[in-house]
Amino acid sequence: QVELVESEGGLVQTGGSLRLSCAGRGIGSYNYLMGWFRQAPGKKREFVATFRRNEAGEYYADSVKGRFTLSRDNSKYMAFLQMDSLRPEDTAIYYCAVRIGLDTPSVRTAAVYNYWGQGTQVTVSS
Numbered sequence: 551q552v553e554l555v556e557s558e559g560g561l562v563q564t565g566g567s568l569r570l571s572c573a574g575r576g577i578g579s580y581n582y583l584m585g586w587f588r589q590a591p592g593k594k595r596e597f598v599a600t601f602r603r604n605e606a607g608e609y610y611a612d613s614v615k616g617r618f619t620l621s622r623d624n625s626k627y628m629a630f631l632q633m634d635s636l637r638p639e640d641t642a643i644y645y646c647a648v649r650i651g652l653d654t655p656s657v658r659t660a661a662v663y664n665y666w667g668q669g670t671q672v673t674v675s676s
Contacts, residue, residue: 552576554646554667561673567634572646572667574627580604583649584629585620587660588642588672597658598644599631609657614640636674643669 557571574584585600599620601608608620619632629646646667647660654662 552648552650552665554648554665556644556646556667556670559644559670559672561675562636563675564637566636566674567632568636568672569633570631570644570646570670570672572629572631574629574646574648574665577627577648577650579650581650581653583647583654583657583663584622584627585609585647585657585663586629586631586644587647587663588640588644589669590639590642593642595645595660597660600647600657601629602653602657611658633672636672638674638676640672641674642672644672645669 553575555573582603586598587595588598589595597611599610617635621630647663648665649663656662
């Protein structure tokens, strides 16, 4: 049984920083995507960042590029999202997501991910 456990989010002022972590349990594979999506009230879930376990490099949404940094500890099936220069529009519930199985080029598409965390609230005050 795969389980994704996210760290607590929080409340931060504009320009501040937060770091989220995601621990994958029961993944049992060396071939997976692992990343983050977010959903603001009244909006669709949107891609934030992701990586392929067997590749160097990460993928980022344009809206967070240069401000957010995705890192990993492959040996522990963990992902870390460092969020800097936070803006009110970053306020959302952040979800960790994993795709285990056949690779796909659609790494930014929520539907290709087959496991999700419970979500953690990030609020940026203006």
